[in-house]
Amino acid sequence: MSEDDITKPAGSRSEGSVPESAQRILELADDELILGWRNSEWTGIAPFLEEDVAFSSIAQTEIGHARAWYELAARLTGRGRVDADTLAFDRDPDEYRCAPFVEARLVPDWAKTIARHWLYETADAIRIEALQASDDPEVAGLAEKIDREENYHRMHADMWAERLRDEARFRSAVDELWPSALGLLEPGQRDRLCEILSREPVDPVERGEHTEELRPLWEEMTMVRRSVPGASW
Amino acid sequence: MVTVERVWEALGEIPDPEIPAISLVDLGVVRAVTVEGDKVRVEFTPTFLGCPAVEVMRAQMAERINDLGAEAEIDIAAEGWSSDRITPEGRRKLEESGFAPPAPGAAPTTLLQLQKIVSRCPYCGSEDTRLENLFGPTPCRSIRYCVSCRQPFEQFKTI
Numbered sequence: 001m002s003e004d005d006i007t008k009p010a011g012s013r014s015e016g017s018v019p020e021s022a023q024r025i026l027e028l029a030d031d032e033l034i035l036g037w038r039n040s041e042w043t044g045i046a047p048f049l050e051e052d053v054a055f056s057s058i059a060q061t062e063i064g065h066a067r068a069w070y071e072l073a074a075r076l077t078g079r080g081r082v083d084a085d086t087l088a089f090d091r092d093p094d095e096y097r098c099a100p101f102v103e104a105r106l107v108p109d110w111a112k113t114i115a116r117h118w119l120y121e122t123a124d125a126i127r128i129e130a131l132q133a134s135d136d137p138e139v140a141g142l143a144e145k146i147d148r149e150e151n152y153h154r155m156h157a158d159m160w161a162e163r164l165r166d167e168a169r170f171r172s173a174v175d176e177l178w179p180s181a182l183g184l185l186e187p188g189q190r191d192r193l194c195e196i197l198s199r200e201p202v203d204p205v206e207r208g209e210h211t212e213e214l215r216p217l218w219e220e221m222t223m224v225r226r227s228v229p230g231a232s233w
Numbered sequence: 234m235v236t237v238e239r240v241w242e243a244l245g246e247i248p249d250p251e252i253p254a255i256s257l258v259d260l261g262v263v264r265a266v267t268v269e270g271d272k273v274r275v276e277f278t279p280t281f282l283g284c285p286a287v288e289v290m291r292a293q294m295a296e297r298i299n300d301l302g303a304e305a306e307i308d309i310a311a312e313g314w315s316s317d318r319i320t321p322e323g324r325r326k327l328e329e330s331g332f333a334p335p336a337p338g339a340a341p342t343t344l345l346q347l348q349k350i351v352s353r354c355p356y357c358g359s360e361d362t363r364l365e366n367l368f369g370p371t372p373c374r375s376i377r378y379c380v381s382c383r384q385p386f387e388q389f390k391t392i
Contacts, residue, residue, distance in 0.1 A: 053368050053369065054366060060372060064285065138311075149283075155341070
C-alpha cells in the first residue's frame with residue numbers, strides 16, 4: 001500500500017472503502033461473511049438435528065474468520081478510521097467484493113446447499129494454502145490459524161459429498177454451480193480446482209457483478225446497525 | 234511489586250467462560266507474561282477465531298491484573314492455539330467434568346483418519362464410542378456417543 005492511499009483525507013473515499021492492496025483480503029472476508037450468513041439460515045430448520053448444529057457452528061466459524069480478515073484489512077488501511085464492523089456493515093452492497101457464488105439463499109434445497117458447501121470448501125483450501133505462503137507474516141499467520149479450523153469444514157463437506165455423490169439432484173447442483181465456483185479463485189488457481197475435482201474448466205462467473213440476492217441479505221444483515229447507528233451490546 | 238509468577242497465579246484462577254472446570258492457564262490460551270514495572274503484558278491465543286468468549290477472557294484477564302495493582306496490555310499472539318496446549322492438569326479436569334480431552338497430536342484431515350480416532354467415554358471409561366457430529370455447541374467441541382453406557386458426551390476437537 002502506498003503512503004498516498006493511507007494519507008488521503010477520509011472524505012475523499014466513501015466510508016469504509018479501502019485501497020486496492022487490501023481488496024484481496026476483503027474478497028475473502030466478504031465471501032466468508034456472506035456464506036456464513038447463508039449457512040446460518042439453516043439454523044433450526046436443517047433436515048435433522050445434527051446438521052442444525054453443524055451448519056450453525058460452521059456459520060459461526062466462517063463469520064469469525066470474516067471478522068479476523070476485516071480486522072486485518074482495517075489495520076492495513078484505516079489508521080483508526082475503519083474497524084471490522086465498519087467494513088462488514090457500513091458499505092453499500094455494490095462495494096462488497098464477495099463472489100456471486102456465495103450470495104444465493106439456498107434454503108430449503110439441501111442438495112444444492114451441500115453442493116455449494118463442498119465446492120466452496122474445496123476451493124477455499126486452495127486460496128488459504130496460497131495465503132499461508134504470503135510474504136506478510138500477519139496474512140500468513142492468520143491463514144494458518146484459519147486453515148486448521150477449516151479442516152473440520154472440509155471433512156464435513158467431504159463426508160456429505162461422499163454420501164450424495166450418486167444422487168441426481170446433488171450432481172446437477174454441482175454442474176449448475178461449477179462456473180461460479182471457479183470464480184471464487186484467482187485465474188492462476190483454477191486449474192488446481194479442476195484437477196482436484198476432476199472437472200473440465202468452463203467460463204467462470206467472475207467476481208464484480210452481484211446477483212439480485214445480495215441486496216435483501218444486506219438489508220437484513222445491516223438492519224440494526226442502520227437503524228441505531230453506534231449501538232453496542 | 235507485581236511479579237511474573239504472581240500474574241500466572243492470578244490468571245490460573247480465571248475459569249474458562251464456557252467450561253468453568255478448567256482455567257484459562259490450563260486451557261493453554263495464555264502464551265506469555267512479561268512484567269515491566271507496573272505494566273503487565275499478556276500474549277494470548279484464543280482457541281477458535283469465532284469463539285465469542287474471547288472478549289470475556291480478555292476483560293477478565295485485564296481485571297485480575299488491575300487487581301494486582303498493575304496496568305494490563307492483552308495482545309493476541311501471532312501463533313494460533315493448538316489443542317496440544319491444554320495442560321495435563323487441564324485434560325484431567327476436562328475428563329472429570331464430562332468432556333473427553335482432544336486426541337493428542339496432529340488433527341485428522343480425512344474421514345478415514347477421523348473414524349480411526351479412539352476416544353474414551355468420560356463417564357464409564359469405555360472405548361466403544363462413536364462420532365455423532367463433528368460439530369457441537371461451541372466451535373471447539375464435537376459430539377460423541379458411548380455405546381457401552383449410552384451416554385452422549387462432548388469432545389474437544391484436535392486442532
